[in-house]
Amino acid sequence: MTDTLDSHTDEERFRAVFSHLGAVAAYARRRGNRDADAVAAEVMTIAWRRLADVPLDDPRPWLYATARNLVLADARRSSFVTTTETGEPVGAIQAPEVLELDPVLGVALRSLSPLDREALLLVAWEDLTPTQAARSLGINPTAFRVRLLRARRRLRAKLAGAANDDRFDPNAHFEMEAS
Amino acid sequence: MSNRPIMSRLRRANPVPRPRDGDAADLFARITALPADPRLEGPRRRRPLRRRRAVVLAFATLLLAALLASTAVAVSHWIGGDVVEAPVTRHEYLDAQKQLTLPPGVEWPDPLEIGLSSEPDNSVTSRGAGGSMAVLISMNAWECYWAEALRTGEGAAARRAQAKLNALLTNNVLEAPAGAHENWTPTPLPTVPFAVFAHDGGLDFVRGTYDQAAAGDPRGVAQSCRANAPR
Numbered sequence A: 001m002t003d004t005l006d007s008h009t010d011e012e013r014f015r016a017v018f019s020h021l022g023a024v025a026a027y028a029r030r031r032g033n034r035d036a037d038a039v040a041a042e043v044m045t046i047a048w049r050r051l052a053d054v055p056l057d058d059p060r061p062w063l064y065a066t067a068r069n070l071v072l073a074d075a076r077r078s079s080f081v082t083t084t085e086t087g088e089p090v091g092a093i094q095a096p097e098v099l100e101l102d103p104v105l106g107v108a109l110r111s112l113s114p115l116d117r118e119a120l121l122l123v124a125w126e127d128l129t130p131t132q133a134a135r136s137l138g139i140n141p142t143a144f145r146v147r148l149l150r151a152r153r154r155l156r157a158k159l160a161g162a163a164n165d166d167r168f169d170p171n172a173h174f175e176m177e178a179s
Numbered sequence B: 001m002s003n004r005p006i007m008s009r010l011r012r013a014n015p016v017p018r019p020r021d022g023d024a025a026d027l028f029a030r031i032t033a034l035p036a037d038p039r040l041e042g043p044r045r046r047r048p049l050r051r052r053r054a055v056v057l058a059f060a061t062l063l064l065a066a067l068l069a070s071t072a073v074a075v076s077h078w079i080g081g082d083v084v085e086a087p088v089t090r091h092e093y094l095d096a097q098k099q100l101t102l103p104p105g106v107e108w109p110d111p112l113e114i115g116l117s118s119e120p121d122n123s124v125t126s127r128g129a130g131g132s133m134a135v136l137i138s139m140n141a142w143e144c145y146w147a148e149a150l151r152t153g154e155g156a157a158a159r160r161a162q163a164k165l166n167a168l169l170t171n172n173v174l175e176a177p178a179g180a181h182e183n184w185t186p187t188p189l190p191t192v193p194f195a196v197f198a199h200d201g202g203l204d205f206v207r208g209t210y211d212q213a214a215a216g217d218p219r220g221v222a223q224s225c226r227a228n229a230p231r
Helices: A002-018 A021-030 A036-049 A060-080 A103-110 A114-124 A130-137 A141-162 B003-012 B025-032 B048-068 B086-096 B129-152 B155-171 B202-214 B219-227
Strands: B083-085 B124-126 B173-175 B195-197
Touching (some): A002 B025, A021 A060, A036 A060, A036 B025, A103 A114, A141 B003, B195 B202
């Protein structure tokens, strides 16, 4: 009886976390993971096993941090995979829907460091506040704000110079980097 | 160009503007059919035995990390080579005593009693471990003092212990980031003695114990006092 009650309580707690499943899948998809739904499912399984660690009032930074680790692990595994007969890398990390990006913006984003890019995208695409994004990256909010400011400046400079720069390679891939 | 257009342009470029809200009831059911996090304390799971275990586990993990991570030379590979030999750890421990306090009548354990030799002994420890030991010893001593003050109804002593422990939590205790390696150390190293708690709820449990004591219930700090005495 007691275990049943506890189980219901845990499920209720988890339901609030689980409501972010779509957001986590979107995060993985935006970071170029081919199997974003599987990543999201794994994130949720980890969250269930470690529910005591998940801040229930604001689980998204924790969920995105876990998703990032899984996407990175997937990318690392992929980097060891040999090429196919056609010479194309198998399972190499893909750019996040680069074809749908404004090409100039895509190139400018790719030219940033992975951490600068992640700082910008957590705020712009994942709609996190700087404090939430800082939590997701495991850095303090002040440091994050400085990083975000610099990343914006760098992106702005890249965009300003893009029109006259033929070296921009629109086929370059996004890469992720551990924070 | 201001920052606002840059961020607006980025937002408009979001390749997945809206998460899909598919029916995931099946996934939810499959996940919740798995064993839940055993550390969770539902309303009916709060048993003294679990509390004791949690307190003991939290401190034992820290002490073990500080004391026993030393014997393997391979440790240097875990923590990127930032390791020191026993005399340095001993020096850190003694140095930390100048910055930390103990309750009246309590003395710092002799370094040898807690395994800190003054001679190199082929062991290495992560930098800061000596200070970490001192922080944990100070915490334990103030917990004992608090428990006794609550038991005997000495309000001033209880408030003093509470203030000391809160200061230790604020100034000398850190929590590793979620998912961090178990030997995570802050960068740069703090200039004060510090102890690192894993991001596993242990620190929250300690805080909860202190909240309980602040409300007049000494059981948590008394258990921790008994369980985590350095000698």
